[in-house]
Amino acid sequence: MDTGPRPGQAQLAFDELGTPLRDTTFVVFDLETTGTKPGPDGITEIGAVKVRAGQVLGEFATLVNPGAPIPPQIVELTGITQAMVYDAPRIERVLPAFLEFIAGTVLVAHNSGFDTSFMRAACEGHGYVWPRATVVCTVKLARRVIPREEAHSYRLSSLAMLLGARTRPTHRALDDARATVDVLHALLERVGNVGVHTLEELVDYLPEVTAAQRRKRHLAADLPARPGVYLFRGPREEVLYVGTARDLRRRVRQYFTGSESRGRIREMVALAERVEAIECAHSLEAEIRELRLIAAHRPMYNRRSKNPHHAWWIGLTDEAFPRLSVVRLPRAGTLGPFRSQSDARTAADTLAGASGLRTCTQRISAKSASGTPCVLFELGRCGAPCASRQTVEEYSPGVAAARELIEGRDGSPLRTAAEQLERLSGGQHYEQAARHRDELADLVRAVGRAHRLAALASIAELIAASPDGNGGWELSVIRFGKLASAGVARRGVPPMPIVEQLVAAAETVLPGEGPLHGASGEEVGVLLRWLARPGVRLVRTTRPWAEPTAVAGWRGWLDLAAGARTLERVAG
Known part of the structure; x- marks a missing residue:
């Protein structure tokens, strides 16, 4: 099987590809229920199989007492009777063991929306947290891989027969989960032939992506895995689109391998000839640079380009x-x-x-x-x-x-x-x-926002630090409502020498006219939101900074709230 790069396509390194499918642990599960409407007690049986690299690591199977009569049509379909579940545990006793079984894995189910909705409802109804796991639906994957002329139906029984599953579905949870394992492995073999070899590529592959999009993924090969701004450029070097990312390489690759369904963006990707990346110290700098680049280039595929200065x-x-x-x-x-x-x-x-x-x-x-x-x-x-x-x-x-x-x-x-x-x-x-x-x-709201923006924009220099989540600091130098410099002090590195370097190299900002002293309202708003985040500290300012409260804050809101309450009381 040829899995090498196509002509004109760069070979991506393994660290660029993500998590190889052979190293991914899947839990394929199936439920039997009392009906089609999710509820906290509608499950009658759970079956699950844990697999990695084609090998079965373990199985989970149990009947569940739903605490309510099982409808006759369900008994006829599944063969699960009231007598069979009489001594079975209730779902609240089963959930802890099942949640432990699936911890840290990728979940797979045939028509996954049905099964996950029942499990989520059961967790919510009994005080458990349903994990935010990656979920793969074998129905959606089969529709992407197998054309309609080959598969007359995408039901589990039809796919099991078509793909030669060793276990036949029986409408019992463990048998159906085992059959879904065989279907999953057969589908993964097929997507491997089109260059899908990692979990990230598999997730991205599920939405429909054109071949032209997929062929251009080499444009992301040399991008850094760092925060920054990316610019899609067209055949005449014109800027088509500007965006930000915490991981430039991963975000840009998503345009070529996956979950981009917007028609205009697909059109943009078809026109793109190269992607330019600008590394940034942290996400705040990236967001500010994005605003400025959109205003400067007015890319036709950015919605904000229509009115970059629309205040x-x-x-x-x-x-x-x-x-x-x-x-x-x-x-x-x-x-x-x-x-x-x-x-x-x-x-x-x-x-x-x-x-x-x-x-x-x-x-x-x-x-x-x-x-x-x-x-x-x-x-x-x-x-x-x-x-x-x-x-x-x-x-x-x-x-x-x-x-x-x-x-x-x-x-x-x-x-x-x-x-x-x-x-x-x-x-x-x-x-x-x-x-x-x-x-x-x-x-x-408008008066309050205006006063807050003006208060920040009036400060000649403000230096702030935000925790980076790893024991270090993200540093910003703000002058008259504009980001003048940005940097980071990693864990264990004294931050103040870096602050002084940032101040020395910061952009000179001269105050302009108006309440914001020439700054953009959008930029000041982004800075204000960043400063209001939990954990942000002010390193120093040229004068004290505080958000005004006497006019646009509590007094106005109290007056308004009193009037709103009176209206609700009288009208209620």
């Missing part, structure tokens, strides 16, 4: 009677970023209603205005400065309140909005109150 902001206009306007470029005194223009517009309307600001777009003179009040004046939602019903002095408190909220000094508009919510719910205007509640919740 929107809201701020007060510069006129006698300011209003809230949605803008694309941040400036001092703006609130954001928002992911869409509609989100920004909704937040602006909610804040305007809570602050008493007008929402019309006309420019109104401070001296005199002769317009006609609109319906908002009749509803009490506008003071009608357009018709000289409101002076600049009378209008200015709302402007000051909106500005104070945007800049993080006072949250009175949020309290006003919560009071409006109370009045709506008290008046039994449930639909309007529910809409107002959702809009207010969105505004509170």
Whole structure:
């Protein structure tokens, strides 16, 4: 049998291939049940065979008392009667031994979804944890390997006969498990002929993969098994797709050998001529580099490429009677970023209603205005400065309140909005109150996020360390909301000398305009989430850093929660 590399395809080393199938321990199991609906006590028999390299290592078999009558049709099918299970153990007594039997193995079953759903339900019902094991379904594998013209049916009995199984299925658990072992071995022989020799390749092989995809797996042969960013490049060296991975080699190989079902990505793989990898110190650096590369190259197969700088902001206009306007470029005194223009517009309307600001777009003179009040004046939602019903002095408190909220000094508009919510719910205007509640919740979240992002982006330099899980540290130098340098201090290596080296080599970042000082909202958000992870420590900062709480945090949330509870109580 020829298992060597095809022309133009690099031979992969064993450490690149993963776990050889000959070294993989499988447990092939089968259940008999009282029906088709999973439940904690629906199993009547368990049969399992543990195999490795074609050799049987052990067997597990037991009847199980389901604690309920077995339906006559099930008795006729399996031959398992009520008398046979009368003295059998209950499933809660069987589970510990079975879970020990399958520990650390790859599970195999014919129509595995059925069997695993019953076992999972039994574990959940009796306080056990069903393991997160790799599961191979011989039905799915047979459909991938054996064409329909060869196998008229993929039932276990048909496959056992077709593939020459030594044991014939009898609808008894151990016999069916033994038959499935023979079917599995026959199927593994067939997939070996198409280059599947490891457990990882087998799992990847189960979804349908085109021959063109599989032929390109050599593009991943020279990639490092380290965290980083990968770029698929097309025939003209154009960047087709950018992604991140903890293990670059393994992740990229999945595009060629396995579980990629997205049509656009398959199309991308067909166009790709080479894969470029950029090693990163840790996953945070990889995520930041991915954001920057997508913004720089705008690859056609990355969804985020459509709007790499799609942030929107809201701020007060510069006129006698300011209003809230949605803008694309941040400036001092703006609130954001928002992911869409509609989100920004909704937040602006909610804040305007809570602050008493007008929402019309006309420019109104401070001296005199002769317009006609609109319906908002009749509803009490506008003071009608357009018709000289409101002076600049009378209008200015709302402007000051909106500005104070945007800049993080006072949250009175949020309290006003919560009071409006109370009045709506008290008046039994449930639909309007529910809409107002959702809009207010969105505004509170937006204000809180904006203040947290701005607080981080305002720091000239912040150095943080995160445990790497192996006794070492992942180090990051952040300047004005941008990752300026990244590195690692392995276990046993003093981290501070490495910190000083990272600081010395870090990118120079000059603060820009706006609340985020020129940083991308997406990048600051990624850094903020990383800093909030358990175990992250601040090494030092140029000034103290803390997330604001007085405006966008607990006060606003308490007001909102009070209004939401009132609405639920009245409507409930």
